[in-house]
Amino acid sequence: MPETVPSRGLDPLGFIEREGTHARVPHLFRPVVAAARDRLLDAFGARLDSAYLYGSIPRGTARPGHSDLDLVAVLREEPADADRDAARALGEAVDKEFPQIDGVGTLLYSRARVLSEVERYDIGWFVACQCTPLLGEDLAEFLPRYRLDSLLARETNGDLARLLPRWRERIAAAGDTEEALRPLVRFMSRHLVRTGFTLVMPRWNGWTSDLREMAEAFAGYYPERAGQLRRAAESGYEPVGDRAVLRSYVDDLGPWLAAEYARMHGVKAPRPEGWD
Structure with missing residues (x-):
């Protein structure tokens, strides 16, 4: 298991520090x-x-x-x-x-x-x-100050199962050109890496927005899926318009991640109509 670094992205009281200035x-x-x-x-x-x-x-x-x-x-x-x-x-x-x-x-x-x-x-x-x-x-x-807990994990990314059917529709509707597929690869890669990270975030006890660091944090808890998330992190930075990558997201990595997320943190609370 990775060594936790309580100060990473957190203030001395354990609250998440604001990113960026x-x-x-x-x-x-x-x-x-x-x-x-x-x-x-x-x-x-x-x-x-x-x-x-x-x-x-x-x-x-x-x-x-x-x-x-x-x-x-x-x-x-x-x-x-x-x-x-x-x-x-x-x-x-x-x-x-x-x-x-x-x-x-x-x-x-x-x-x-x-x-x-x-x-x-x-x-x-x-x-x-x-x-x-x-x-x-x-x-x-x-707004309140925020800690790295299961409630935050659930409410940030606990809706992947609901999103996957929409992703499949977007993939089916997209053209086969690099120009059409590359933005989808970048968007879905980043979303999956962030979901994988917030899945383990309360245990890792730190915050980062670096996709590669997110993938490494995830790898310490799910080594059998580590390669997939590391490749997704690279695609989040340097996407290639490949329909096979998108299919692997919605047919394999995405469904597994959604199920594991629900098991660990539950499902995101429903939003009012029109707030999706």
Whole structure:
């Protein structure tokens, strides 16, 4: 079993420390962040409650030409289709303007959802611990501090069984080109690695967002599946558009991981309709 490192990603009291700061944003990516901030204000105006960065850019690990820009926009009301269209247009414009990034993703939530009881250990935790404030009021001030326990594991990634049928539909609908399959491989690889990590997170007693480190933590508890998760971690960073990889995720690794997750932590609480 791996040696636990209580201080990894945790403060002296054992709470998860917030990832990322503006000081860690690499110089090359600072114009990207500035442009995204301006475009968020232009796109949502007074409807924008707050906005955040997350991912490799605020952690200081972004790779020019490979890393994407990850944003969260929290609106004062529930996002509508027009808001999702605006977020896509924002992402396309910033991606086109800055060659140092490989895509832009913007998550949209309402303030009420982020602060809701049902999302406290999922989206609330995500905003409080993994997101770096960019605009507006920091909603972490209204959320608790978080420990590495089974409740957090269940509510963050305990819904894989529900997601797998949707993944199969997305794979079936995708074209056979590298351009069509590569984003799916990257997305599903990252999701499975993170799920594998949070499966063992309470036992490992530490937090990391590095996919390779996540896979190694998992390997200490499930050596028979270690190779699969290590390969998924590599695909999360350097994806190749291979339909066989996607099939292995939804036919083998994914179902096993969903079943083991339910056995260890239970199933994520249901969300209100429209909150998927």
